[in-house]
Amino acid sequence: MSDLRPPEFISWLPFYTLFQKEVRRFLRVASQTLVTPVITAALYLFIFGATLGERISVLEGFSYAQFVIPGLILMGVINNSFSNAASSLFMSRYLGNIVDLLVTPLTPAQFIMAYTLAAMLRGLAVGVVVWLISLLFAPLPWAYPLTTIAMATLASFLFAQFGIITAIYANSFDSLAMYTNFILLPLIYLGGVFYPISILPPAWAGLSHLNPLFYLIDGFRHALLGTGDLSFTTAFAVSGLIALALFAWAATLIARSYRLRT
């Protein structure tokens, strides 16, 4: 029999391993997690860039394709950051293999950061590929490149938190789908991906300001195109506060092992 002395403890390794496992999980099913969302975005680009986009103009100085591309990129980031965290954590709870983590020295902070970073990575990877495909349809000016990256990173972080929270509260696949279909999708589609809020009637435009996605999408588009309805300060402040609130919520749930430990 081999040496039974316990090996040296490396305190960051539990975090790194969980992050690595989460990344390998979505890479293993890349056709679902990476290719499908990219094809969806490419179809949108084809419809709005090469066909309808020729006949629509919503923002002076830009084609419709240029207007819609930032929204489609961010939609990919948001959807995939959310889905990665939500589906992975929910499946672990549902199948019971979450106990493999609960019995280990993984801290709550390591737990939440590993799920968050893996979700952000998938979301941003999809965003980058959608952007690369969009180059076939219309170039973007990249007016504020660092702000663009910061906005996309913030969006992926925010929706990773929302995904973690959803995974903890969901009781079944049905309820998980409910969060996606009745909360996430309406927020995305009514948040200004396909049209500027400024063209809406005043009442609807006012209502749109209650949609947190509006601030992310407008800020991201502003950074890419150089023009938007909101200032960067407003877009970052509102999105940042929402992200912090969701992070605090998710962190509290994880720290208390809510619905994870019995």
Add this chain to the structure above:
Amino acid sequence: MITPALAIHELTKDYDGQPAVKGLSFTIAPGEIFGLLGPNGAGKSTTINMIAGVTRLGGGRIEVFGFDNCRDYRTTRRLVGVMHQEVVIDNFFTIDQTLKFHAGYYGVRVDPAWRQMLIERLGLGPHLHKVMIKLSGGLKRRFMIAKAMLHKPRLLILDEPTAGVDVELRHTLWEFVREINRQGITILLTTHYLEEAEQMCDRIAIMHHGELIALEATGALVERLGTRGVIVHLRGPVEALPTELLAWGAQLDGGGRTVRLTLPPAQTTGDLLDLLGRCGMPVADLETKRAGLEEVFLQITKDAPANGEYTP
């Protein structure tokens, strides 16, 4: 004084107001094989889950090699390896990948020699690159033992490790458990195979309705509570049994030539022979069969009151 491998103090847990574990206290010495037995719903798995960190403590305290498993959880979880009763696997990955991940979750680099030993002893070698979903039930069990031991725990918890596995694998697993125990790993196990518990465990605790109703050395428990069945073959037939034998529950059989009875715990075979001699019943032959842990277990759980307290 030697620090116990596991010390449980006044442990409690309830689910929606229903008590599952009620004031449980016991200790396990380093190097021991300790059996935690009880009927379904006795609170064994809840107790094990509280030790491992899957279930929050309702009340009380758990110490693993002197470390509090709430306050010092990063230390205690490294000291404990647990094989759960339910087969827990991640269908996305192969055995090889999952073992690597599992060591990482514990914050350790895999010791290649230790990993190889586990793979060889548990017969996982030919299946290392198969995804979990393609493994048989027995292989999943073997994999779960390897997973529980990969980080070299000092206390290994096995919750029904041989449930649903074939006889050959069961023997292999127990042989392996004995071997690692000889190397110094403390074992806490639950099993429904009481004969195995009797052969494997140094001490046995029996839980019932969330409480401890027995805890002592396996041999002493069987000796103290185990009854003995006796068959007496008489030299000649008798028509009826004397009152003293009837009081012991004896029955006449074999045309009046055979007496069958269960010796009460306070009586010896010598007492029986004396009695038969006094009653003028010469003995030709005598067979005795000592009841094992199974009978003790059934007797003790049947007799235990729902709110009874264990007095060592």
